[in-house]
Amino acid sequence: HLALCSRSYFMGLGIRIFLLVNTCYPSVYQVSPHGVNYTLSCDFSLFVYNEEIKSNNIKNMRKFKAAVVSLALLLTPFLILAEEDEFVEVHIGGANEKATGVDCFDHYEFGSIGMDMSSDKSDYKAGDTVSFEGRLKNNNSYPVTGGGLHVQIFRSNDDYQKKAGSDMIEEFFAEEDIAIAANSSGRTSFEWQIPEAISGGDYFAAVDFVVDRSLNLTGAPILEGVHGELVHFTVESDEAGDVIFNKERVTVNGEQFLSRDFVPKIEEGERVSIDYVSKNLSEDHQSVTINERLYYWDNLKEENLLKENSHNLAVGPRSESSRSVDLGDLDPGTYLLELSTESDSGVPAKMNIRFSVEGAPLPSRINFYSLENFPLQAGETGYAFVCFHSVADKVTGEQEVLLELTDSEGNIIKEIDYKGEISPGMMAIREEFTADKDYNDLSLSATVYNEEGEVIDSSTLNYAPENFGAATSVSVEMEEDELVISALDMFDNPVEAEMAIEVKDREGETVFFEPSFSGEEFRKDIGIDKEKSYEVTVLTSEEGLKESGHVGAVPIMEEKDDLIMIGAAIFGLLVILVIIFVVVYKKRSKI
Numbered sequence: 001h002l003a004l005c006s007r008s009y010f011m012g013l014g015i016r017i018f019l020l021v022n023t024c025y026p027s028v029y030q031v032s033p034h035g036v037n038y039t040l041s042c043d044f045s046l047f048v049y050n051e052e053i054k055s056n057n058i059k060n061m062r063k064f065k066a067a068v069v070s071l072a073l074l075l076t077p078f079l080i081l082a083e084e085d086e087f088v089e090v091h092i093g094g095a096n097e098k099a100t101g102v103d104c105f106d107h108y109e110f111g112s113i114g115m116d117m118s119s120d121k122s123d124y125k126a127g128d129t130v131s132f133e134g135r136l137k138n139n140n141s142y143p144v145t146g147g148g149l150h151v152q153i154f155r156s157n158d159d160y161q162k163k164a165g166s167d168m169i170e171e172f173f174a175e176e177d178i179a180i181a182a183n184s185s186g187r188t189s190f191e192w193q194i195p196e197a198i199s200g201g202d203y204f205a206a207v208d209f210v211v212d213r214s215l216n217l218t219g220a221p222i223l224e225g226v227h228g229e230l231v232h233f234t235v236e237s238d239e240a241g242d243v244i245f246n247k248e249r250v251t252v253n254g255e256q257f258l259s260r261d262f263v264p265k266i267e268e269g270e271r272v273s274i275d276y277v278s279k280n281l282s283e284d285h286q287s288v289t290i291n292e293r294l295y296y297w298d299n300l301k302e303e304n305l306l307k308e309n310s311h312n313l314a315v316g317p318r319s320e321s322s323r324s325v326d327l328g329d330l331d332p333g334t335y336l337l338e339l340s341t342e343s344d345s346g347v348p349a350k351m352n353i354r355f356s357v358e359g360a361p362l363p364s365r366i367n368f369y370s371l372e373n374f375p376l377q378a379g380e381t382g383y384a385f386v387c388f389h390s391v392a393d394k395v396t397g398e399q400e401v402l403l404e405l406t407d408s409e410g411n412i413i414k415e416i417d418y419k420g421e422i423s424p425g426m427m428a429i430r431e432e433f434t435a436d437k438d439y440n441d442l443s444l445s446a447t448v449y450n451e452e453g454e455v456i457d458s459s460t461l462n463y464a465p466e467n468f469g470a471a472t473s474v475s476v477e478m479e480e481d482e483l484v485i486s487a488l489d490m491f492d493n494p495v496e497a498e499m500a501i502e503v504k505d506r507e508g509e510t511v512f513f514e515p516s517f518s519g520e521e522f523r524k525d526i527g528i529d530k531e532k533s534y535e536v537t538v539l540t541s542e543e544g545l546k547e548s549g550h551v552g553a554v555p556i557m558e559e560k561d562d563l564i565m566i567g568a569a570i571f572g573l574l575v576i577l578v579i580i581f582v583v584v585y586k587k588r589s590k591i
Helices: 058-075 556-590
Strands: 002-010 013-032 035-050 087-089 113-119 123-125 129-138 144-155 167-180 185-193 201-211 215-218 229-236 243-245 272-280 286-296 305-315 320-328 333-343 350-357 364-371 381-390 399-407 412-420 427-434 442-449 455-463 473-479 482-488 497-505 510-519 521-524 533-540 546-552
Touching: 113 201, 113 215, 113 229, 129 144, 129 167, 129 201, 129 229, 144 185, 144 455, 167 185, 167 201, 167 350, 215 364, 243 333, 272 286, 272 305, 272 333, 272 350, 286 320, 305 320, 320 333, 364 399, 364 442, 364 455, 381 399, 381 412, 381 442, 399 427, 412 427, 473 533, 482 497, 482 533, 510 521
Parallel strands: 002 087, 123 229
Antiparallel strands: 002 013, 013 035, 113 129, 129 185, 144 167, 144 201, 201 215, 201 229, 243 272, 272 320, 286 305, 286 333, 333 350, 364 381, 381 427, 399 412, 399 442, 442 455, 473 482, 482 521, 497 510, 497 533, 533 546
């Protein structure tokens, strides 16, 4: 048995983790003068107490359990094999606040885009179309722009799922250019066509929210098992035309690679060789084209692509074919080899193999950045921040991080700069500024330069009115005899929304109800008596947006306030009369 206990702020979560490991399969990871470090694949029991997630948010807490523990096992450099009943403290994640005086996790919270996704049904047949829909909730106090909904389709594989993960069918961005105002929601939907010749079984869609195809806000596509939302469904099929990658038979420089294990480390100057096996599940011979694409860091941006190659092979019925790929001597950094198939059956397959190369100079990258308030009004104080880190477990040389805010004409409003070493612990810079005029169209860019002044990572986010089209408020008013209700965006522009409308009189009786109105503006004569007052409640399709207003001669609350004031005046007058009576009575008694 191995017991682990940790309390740390990992990805912005104050969390205690109690991990009781039942069965482990250790393999030697590294031998040093200090002892032997092990990689562990374990079956475990997990107990989590989160200080910041309230008890009424159990659903999200369950998601974070899996996410935090998976990231802990994947990103911790190593675990030390402990004696029975011994507690080992494991430091999960962390921020390097001392370097700049700013804690990244005070401003960036992993998992802060809430997801509630579902499919139109739970059981499908091969060839059907799966329709997904759901809500995205921005739980940040600042707007999020440039978001993308990244989807990976997996089939569960009981043979090796616990150690090697599930079989990926394909991955794609279902929606991009998503912008959500602070503490607001939006809807999303997408479809996936099930291939005709796919194997039957249990499937799931792993959904993540990624900003600018590089910044993980909820879920991390590069880490199998760390996702924003999972939607499970089954597929019934009479065929099995898949040619898959056997995830148990992958090696990196001769060592077994498991997608749920630690990222393999290659010594500087050592050539990188990857061996993998393709497996034909069908009863027919198949011709298969395998695409091999090597990326720097991840495969979400095409500009990360370093080189690619295609390989054709023939695989017999229910047989396997192996292949070795020599990637050569790579510069220090972290890489991803993407393997994908094109087969006679039309059923795709995919596998991502991630590894790092040790050495110097070591690159760094942007983790997340944002403008904290938008739009900006003249004289208002604005804030901007950027989080960044080294791509390996070592400190870089002297590098530069530049955060630049510009208006729609390219004029610089604010620059924030850091020069120095960058650590694997998350670093951040943040500064305030004062807007010299109103701004509702801005661009924020973050750039990392290496020791030679070359750009090694960059990103730009656009803050423009047309990006934020969801309703953030509702106006309620009377025009002549008509009740007029408008849904407004963050710039107070009318936008389309679905609204439920209820009107009550001062006794609380419902006098009008519209369960489903769709459009920018509701306008109708509902027979309101101008001599009376009414309360109007509007609930829009944006989660959590419920607003109330008053129409009529005198608002209900004002009437109530008047009644209270009148009652108080009467009570006060009675008190004065009582006092006068007591004083007069005492004087008469003395006489």
